[in-house]
Amino acid sequence: MKRISLSILCSILWGFLFSQTQSLPDINISGESEVKAFLYKRALLFSPLNAVGDSLPAFIPKGPMNMQDFTPRKTMKQRGYIQLEANSSFGVNSYISYYPRDFALHSITNSNEMRSPNSDLLYINGNLYMGMDVTKDIPLSFMADYAKASADSFSAAILHTSLAHHKAKTTMGVTEFRQLSFMAEYNHINQVNKKKQPYLRDYFNSQISGFIDSGWLDLKTKFLFQTGELGVQIAPLINSETLGINHLRPNLLIDSDFFIPTLGFLIRHPLTSGGVLYVINDPNIEKNSFLELKEKTPWVEFTDKHKLKLIPLNFKTGLEFIHPRSDDFTLSRLNIQNTVHYSLHGPQLVSGSNYGIAALHYTDLASNVCSVDALFRAGDLSLHQGAKLQLAYLPKYSYTRAAYLPAISFDTRILHSYKNFLFNLDIVQSYFTKDHLGNNLPEAVISNIGAEYREGSSSLYIQLGNILNNKLYVFSEQPVNKRNLYLGMKHRF
Numbered sequence: 001m002k003r004i005s006l007s008i009l010c011s012i013l014w015g016f017l018f019s020q021t022q023s024l025p026d027i028n029i030s031g032e033s034e035v036k037a038f039l040y041k042r043a044l045l046f047s048p049l050n051a052v053g054d055s056l057p058a059f060i061p062k063g064p065m066n067m068q069d070f071t072p073r074k075t076m077k078q079r080g081y082i083q084l085e086a087n088s089s090f091g092v093n094s095y096i097s098y099y100p101r102d103f104a105l106h107s108i109t110n111s112n113e114m115r116s117p118n119s120d121l122l123y124i125n126g127n128l129y130m131g132m133d134v135t136k137d138i139p140l141s142f143m144a145d146y147a148k149a150s151a152d153s154f155s156a157a158i159l160h161t162s163l164a165h166h167k168a169k170t171t172m173g174v175t176e177f178r179q180l181s182f183m184a185e186y187n188h189i190n191q192v193n194k195k196k197q198p199y200l201r202d203y204f205n206s207q208i209s210g211f212i213d214s215g216w217l218d219l220k221t222k223f224l225f226q227t228g229e230l231g232v233q234i235a236p237l238i239n240s241e242t243l244g245i246n247h248l249r250p251n252l253l254i255d256s257d258f259f260i261p262t263l264g265f266l267i268r269h270p271l272t273s274g275g276v277l278y279v280i281n282d283p284n285i286e287k288n289s290f291l292e293l294k295e296k297t298p299w300v301e302f303t304d305k306h307k308l309k310l311i312p313l314n315f316k317t318g319l320e321f322i323h324p325r326s327d328d329f330t331l332s333r334l335n336i337q338n339t340v341h342y343s344l345h346g347p348q349l350v351s352g353s354n355y356g357i358a359a360l361h362y363t364d365l366a367s368n369v370c371s372v373d374a375l376f377r378a379g380d381l382s383l384h385q386g387a388k389l390q391l392a393y394l395p396k397y398s399y400t401r402a403a404y405l406p407a408i409s410f411d412t413r414i415l416h417s418y419k420n421f422l423f424n425l426d427i428v429q430s431y432f433t434k435d436h437l438g439n440n441l442p443e444a445v446i447s448n449i450g451a452e453y454r455e456g457s458s459s460l461y462i463q464l465g466n467i468l469n470n471k472l473y474v475f476s477e478q479p480v481n482k483r484n485l486y487l488g489m490k491h492r493f
Contacts, residue, residue: 078457078492085488087465091115093488107131117479120152120356123298140165145291149298153194154354156302158290161186180210187290189302195353199302203227205287220249226287227306231255233285235264251283253310258344262312275321275334284311288347293360296349297474300358307345307362315340329378339369348394348403349475350436356477365402367392380418386411400438404473407432422452424463435476444472450486457492 080098097109113125125147133139141164148157162185170177184206191199209222218237224230235249246266253260267279286309293300318337323330345362352359369390376383388409392402401407410429415422426448433441450463463486466472471480 080493081490082493083488083490085486087487088485089115089117089482103133105130105132117481121150121299121479123147123149125294125298137167138165139167147291147294147298149294149300151299151354151356154192154299154301154357156189156191156300158190158294159186159188160291174215176213178211178213181207183207189290191302193301193354193357201302201304207287222285224285224287224308226308227304229256229306229308231285231287231308231310233283235283251312253283253285253312255285255308255310255345258310260310260312260344271319273321274323275319278316278318278320280314280316282311282314282316284314285309286311288345288362293347296347297358297478299356299475299478300349300360301352301354302360305360305362309346310344311341312344313340313342329376329381331374332377332382333373333375335371335373337369337371339367339371341365341367341369348436351477358475358477363397364395365392366395366399367402367405381416382414384411384413401434403434403436404475405433406430420454422454424448424450424452430472433473435473437476439476441473441476442471444470446470446472446481459490461488461490462486 079100081096083093083095085093091114093111093113095109095111097107099107107130109127109129111125111127114123116122125145127145128143130142131139132142143160143162143164145160146158147160148155150156162183164181164183166182167180168178170180184204187201187203187205189199189201189203193199203226205224205226207222207224210220212219212221220233220235220237222231222233224232232254233251234254235251238248238250246268247264249264251262251264253262262281262283264281264283265279269277271277288307288309290302293302316337316339318335320336321331321334323332343365346365348361348363348365349358350361367390369388371386371388373384373386376385388411390405390407390409392405393399394402408431410427412425412427414425417423426446428444428446430444430446432443435441445468446465447467448463448465449467450461452459452461465484465486466481467483469483473480
């Protein structure tokens with residue numbers, strides 16, 4: 001009997017010891033692809049409510065990736081989304097998306113915008129995007145965009161079309177190609193300025209990027225051709241896992257003016273408190289897209305002095321913490337980051353030949369940005385608070401301050417849902433900002449308040465923007481965004 005009792009006691013003790021918490025090695029998960037899912041940068045609808053419950057469904061992986069062919073859910077009932085908005089400053093916006101049942105054409109989106117800050121300025125923009133599969137192995141995306149801006153004695157129209165293809169992986173013999181991306185685009189610019197000769201240009205641009213792995217060599221490559229400028233990025237991988245460094249790549253950034261060697265790397269270190277410490281340098285070469293330049297201000301003048309943008313230094317260090325969601329008022333996410341940045345041929349807004357029409361000047365930019373972003377949650381209430389200290393200078397101009405970049409800024413957003421209602425309050429603050437002439441701009445405190453009512457698949461929203469009617473300049477020669485009332489509706493079908 002004593003032997004049986006002793007055996008049972010030993011078994012219980014062994015099971016108790018075996019069941020204690022085991023110390024497992026940290027697992028680093030990182031990616032090296034530059035290709036991101038296409039999300040069209042449609043015209044900014046001022047209300048942040050539009051970002052809530054977007055037409056794109058949330059995707060949360062529930063297990064290992066299924067390597068079988070993807071097929072849409074048969075239970076998907078709502079394949080379309082429409083949003084319409086109008087404001088008291090003579091502006092209207094629309095956004096429509098649809099996901100057909102035809103697998104060859106799997107997504108269509110269309111957006112339109114019209115705004116007129118005063119009787120002399122008018123801007124119209126329309127965009128169409130289609131995602132399709134020509135064959136099982138050839139996915140394509142097509143985009144067409146037309147934008148026209150007019151003012152007194154000035155008008156500019158841009159027609160942009162592009163065709164892109166992306167392939168995650170393919171092999172040719174012993175060589176593997178990863179994250180292959182091909183893009184071809186056509187831009188037509190028709191610019192009329194009564195003080196200058198008409199500016200008519202047709203540009204055919206292209207881009208090829210990806211990773212080439214032949215076993216002994218893993219090479220990151222990018223080739224850009226835009227407005228007659230050729231840019232190349234080459235970055236071989238060096239095995240540095242023993243040093244705790246991921247994706248250590250000596251980079252070469254090359255265009256018609258520069259040959260710049262630099263170093264790219266990624267270090268991620270998990271902390272026992274649930275956070276992650278990261279150190280990154282991500283060199284890159286980018287195109288200064290006509291469409292992205294139009295997003296700063298539509299009333300801008302283009303010239304033949306177009307350049308590619310080189311970023312040899314994009315050094316980020318930071319801490320990120322993510323905490324489980326709770327019904328109590330708790331910190332859900334915290335990110336503390338410092339970014340040291342240096343770029344060549346970055347676009348800056350300067351005075352043009354027409355007062356009120358910005359011109360583009362390409363020059364170097366050096367900046368240091370310290371930022372803190374925190375997200376707090378308590379049931380149906382969320383509070384986001386951001387703070388940023390930004391020091392940006394132009395090295396070629398005796399390190400004068402870069403224009404329209406506030407030295408100190410704060411961003412506060414409060415969202416609260418109650419039954420079928422969603423309420424929001426936004427406060428965006430900007431201090432110590434210079435214009436392109438070096439003049440001090442007044443501090444801006446932009447406050448917005450809004451509400452949305454949801455019923456089934458439809459919703460209506462209203463927002464009062466810039467309640468205090470502060471002046472927030474995009475370009476000091478153009479009208480500021482004043483107090484505005486927004487009305488809109490959203491519907492899923």
